[in-house]
Amino acid sequence: MTTHSITAETRTDMQNSSLRTLRQNGRIPAVVYGLDTESISLHVDAKEMLKVARTGRTEMFNLKLAGSKDLSVIIKDFQKKNGQLSHVDFLQISANKPLRVRIPIDYQGVAKGSLLGGVVQHLEQDIEVEGLPADLPTSIEVDISHLDMGDKLGANEVKLPKGITLISSGEELLLASVTAPRSVIEGDAEAEATEEAAAPAQTEEKE
CATH class of the missing domain: 2.40.240.10 (Ribosomal Protein L25; Chain P)
Structure with missing residues (x-):
């Protein structure tokens, strides 16, 4: 550095x-x-x-x-x-004493799910880590290109530079996700409601 x-x-x-x-x-x-x-x-x-x-x-x-x-x-x-x-x-600071800081996240790549119409959400802009001052990066790259529709990325999945330890709570801290567009979600909800409404009528016909 x-x-x-x-x-x-x-x-x-x-x-x-x-x-x-x-x-x-x-x-x-x-x-x-x-x-x-x-x-x-x-x-x-x-x-x-x-x-x-x-x-x-x-x-x-x-x-x-x-x-x-x-x-x-x-x-x-x-x-x-x-x-x-x-x-x-x-x-x-002391060059020989580990330091806890929050470091900005640099999201890299295009999520696979976004190519299918998914909506990418960056849920966190930084994460807390610990390391010697000389080892601390100015940002941490996070690759999201592998995320498909419905996938979520936890902080524990991020590859950190050598000498850097994650302090933020691993699996509990979500960094990014890919969700279906609202129109798709609403369409699925309407379809389910229609199927539920039709089910009793079909049962009556059989009786």
Whole structure:
């Protein structure tokens, strides 16, 4: 995994007017929560932050802070306003300590059942896994091409990268399914109702 770096500066003025000024000057307010340090309020360059954010929220990178050693962090959370990053929370991590995170799912392929008119449903957008920071992927590919009409795909069926363990509840967590179109379901229901209504009449005729 490539380790990116981003330079940060500490901030002491927490007034709303100061935060607006930072954003107007191309800076993003942020906080880093540490394993061996108290939380630090800082700000980072918006353009640098966007480059890191595009690589995936689970990717580890170096946070360079003046007067302090580099911190290994991931993006814990972020907020947006009017489509732009407005605040970022970083989490300091240890390269040798497993980390539990939710990783986005990248669905691959065209479900077999969809070619027959089935409706593909993506029931989850991410799954929780655990692994060393260097082993965590930015997304997990899930192949759905083998799903036929009526099939369901559980989290336990996903092939995870080496060193990554599934935390989400295996068979209980459904990721995707292929269902029949509503028109087909309604048509089958009407047919069953017609058959049930006709059954008593046929019995009376035999008597």
